[in-house]
Amino acid sequence: MTFNVLLPLLVVASSFVTGLLIFFLPEHKAHTRSALNMAGATLKLVLVLIMCWGVYRGEMYEFRFSIVLGFDFVLKVDLLSLLLVTLSSVLWFFTTIYAIGYLEGSPNRSRFFGFFSLCVTASVGVAMAGNLITFFIFYEFLTLSTYPLVVHRGTEESLQAGRKYLWYTMAGGAVLFVGVVWLHVLVGALDFQETGFLRAWPASLHGSFTVIFFLLIIGLGVKAALFPLHGWLPVAMVAPAPVSALLHAVAVVKAGAFGIVRVVYDVFGVEFASDLGLLTPLTIATSFTIVYGSVRALTQDDLKRRLAFSTVSQVSYIALGVSVLGLTSSIGGLVHLVHQGLMKITLFFCAGIYAESLSVKTVSGMKGIGRRMPITTAAFTIAAFGMIGVPPVAGFASKWHLGLGALESGQPWVIGILLTSTLLNAGYFLPILYAAWFQEQEKEWGHAHHAPCRYETPMLLLFPAVVTALLSLLTGMFAGAGWSPLALARAIALREYVP
């Protein structure tokens, strides 16, 4: 096997092996565990960067072998997978640092970090899956490896949340499975292909394709938190902050959204899906979810819960961009995959820091927190402005393309959705910023869950938050640059339309 065949496998293995090694590490060997974690994360990052460089030079990376029943297990790197792989490995790197700092001294860390690594393995697998079957395997693997993370604290509340999470995702997985198998029975191999591969099949199958489309979207919609399948997400925020951060930015929610992108673009083909009339219902569902999530976020006092509802809304931007036919709209949806990840992970990092350092978990408790923790709050502010879509933070580039795309496809009402969401986003983020920066502190800060430290919070927590905040700012400020996520999204979108 040559390097080009092995590389995708190595990218998956770098976190998988790390995870397995950590499982067998005694609980007290914190330093070894941290070293292992960081080594795995760094290795993955380096491998992915090599892969980026290779793809840039025109190399092909594909790993393929047959498993049972004529299914192929395929890991393949195209531009779209590169988008998510790069995002996952970059954010995993910083989340690992954060998690090491966050869980310092808490019990069951071997279990936690083991599953944590497996979770990233799964999300990288989801990104590089070359066909629907492989995608499904990793997708379900993701469900199993995140469950222990959600219930990590072992409290009654987290167990209940975990139960809900499992129910939703398992049911979603079952629906997805039916869809995948049905499609396999109908057309055989399910290798992802730019501009889709179902167009060539006779019109007599179109009825089945329509049903299969909705099965797939419902299955994926659970993780992508499409209304009314989003119920697990706001509950699952009881998980430790690094888990929430990963769940909301790169892992579970993103896997769902990414799956929708794959199904629409590389299974059906966006134009074919549009011809079948499949996109409009998706546009309506995502539009409703966008507004619904934002409206619900308005009234949440629990900070993480507010952020969770915000995710419900923001992730649907991705599916919205995908469901509206047209190049510009596709660019907007695809780039939001990255932008939302960067911004939301920052917000959760910050929420975690507030809880760890000052025991602040509610919005009403954040009065005056800006003066106490200026750096954290600055990072939070950048990300929040990005979510509202204020330039030059990244969110603006997404919104601009989505809006323009809606006009190009002749669906100007989508602009109304985007504007409503903008106003609502402002409505639930700006009061937080106001409380943090401009209001006076009302009660004493709670005790810190960590040892006293030099800065406002341990460096291990602060550093990742600052870096991801800067990344969200820089990707927005330099969205026009050749290396920006926007440029990559544009390159992907260009290939997804039949010339």
Added chain:
Amino acid sequence: MSTYELILPWAWPLLVSLTMLVGGASMPAGVRHALTYTAAVPGLCAALFLAPGDQAYLPALLIGMQLDMTTTAQLFLLFTSVLWLLTSIYAVGYMKEDRHASSFFMFYHACLAGNTGLILAGDIPSFYAFFAIMTFAGYGLVVHNRDESSRRAGRIYLSMAVIGEALVLTAFLLIAFEGQSMFIREARFAIPDSPHATLIMTLVLLGFGVKAGLAGLHMWLPLAHPVAPTPASAVLSGAMIKAGLIGWLYFLPGGLGAWPDFSWLCIALGFTGAFGAVAIGWMQRDPKTILAYSSVSQMGVMLIAVGIGLSQQQAWPAITILLCVYAANHAYAKGALFLGVGVAGSVAQQPRLRVVVLSGLILAALAISGAPLTGGAIAKSTLKYTAPSAVAYGLILSSIATTLLLARFLLIIRGRMLEDKHKPHAGIFIPWLILLAFMLVSPWIVIPAFRLETIQLAPSLAGIGKAAWPVLTGILLIGLWRKQASRADKMPRIPAGDLCLFFEQAAHRIARAWMHYVAAPMEKKREELIEAVIRRIMPENEESTVMHHAELRLRDMSASGALFLLLISIMILILMMGATP
């Protein structure tokens, strides 16, 4: 080389703002002052040394940033930079004892960056970005004093600004789509042929109207401008308010056709603002609030000019130029009046200086009223040629009204001066004097220097008389009114922010009703439905046993280890299968 000269006007203040953000209160005062003095200088240099037609394209920035120097941009940049520069010097003196000075200057310079950036922006996303930076940073200036009134003003400012941004964004998306271009110059040309032309124009009018104090959307302005520290009020009311005017000039399709209906809408709204603001401003007691209402009134006059330009295709270039002159005059004079409020407080105990300050304030007030030989009069006399006669008479009436309003301001400030006990302060006195000088001489230098041929500079004697009589009438009226002044306090009063009270109450009620009647019941229903489904699939007792056991197993370290041993073996098996061809 013009690239750097086009970047620095906004990049340098942005950098200064960032430095102050990072440095915070621990930054040495000397460094902070030095940076503050220099922040507006690159903008001034660009206005002086670049020529219309200079441009720069920075593809990597935002979604591709274009910076364009045009005559309009140059004239706006000139007065904007001068006002900011002098206000910066003033602000250093004024904020010396303020504990939150570092935060003030951070927001202040970010506003400056947004303000100069949007003047130079040549593409739509960049314009929006700079506009947003200015708007959100402006919030920091409004709430600076952190008391109840500034908080309320800030809340209203922000709510309305966000709505304005949303309207502007919609307009921008439509314009970019219709023009198939991100560049303002190109995209603008598509507006007249667009099926949505009226919608686009309405959105532009309203969206920028929020910033420019359009009648009906102006409520935040008389609340927000006065509560900010005095130097911030000066730039808010002198320079930043003009961002709305720039928006109108850049994004309304003037000169590309004639829109009689829309033109009349602008003129009607303009007059409503011009007179309504005077009427409500008259009832105010706080000098800065009166000035803010005067700004609303003056922006109304500028909107009238925009309206006239929209009705006559050929007149648009000339109207644009005269608006630049008018806006510059208003910027200097309104800046001088706001800064003068601070200066007046500081010289109260010295009779001689008091006379100087009062004379300066009177001069500034006359410049706004359109007294002869001021920039206001020069611009207005040119405007009257192109305006329909009814509008021209209206403009004369508005001059009288403005004179009345500013006379009331002067009377109030004179009364206040006698009570004040601050020490005189050269740091704020000198920049104020320089600003007054700029106000007086700038039209006489700028108009010839920039060869603005559409503006008539040399006034005839009759012209002076024409410009003088509305102001004189106003002064006469105020003299008559003063004799009856005792009655004035029995007048009905409308509080500052007029329409706001109504909206605040309405918003509060709607929010409560929403929670009570819609949000809470809807969520309950949804939860019930889902729970019911789950219960149907899995009966209560079974769930508690099977699931509970599964959880306990998973939580158990050894169980999870075993599970994953199993997984690795599967994985290895799969790998072996793959290795064999």
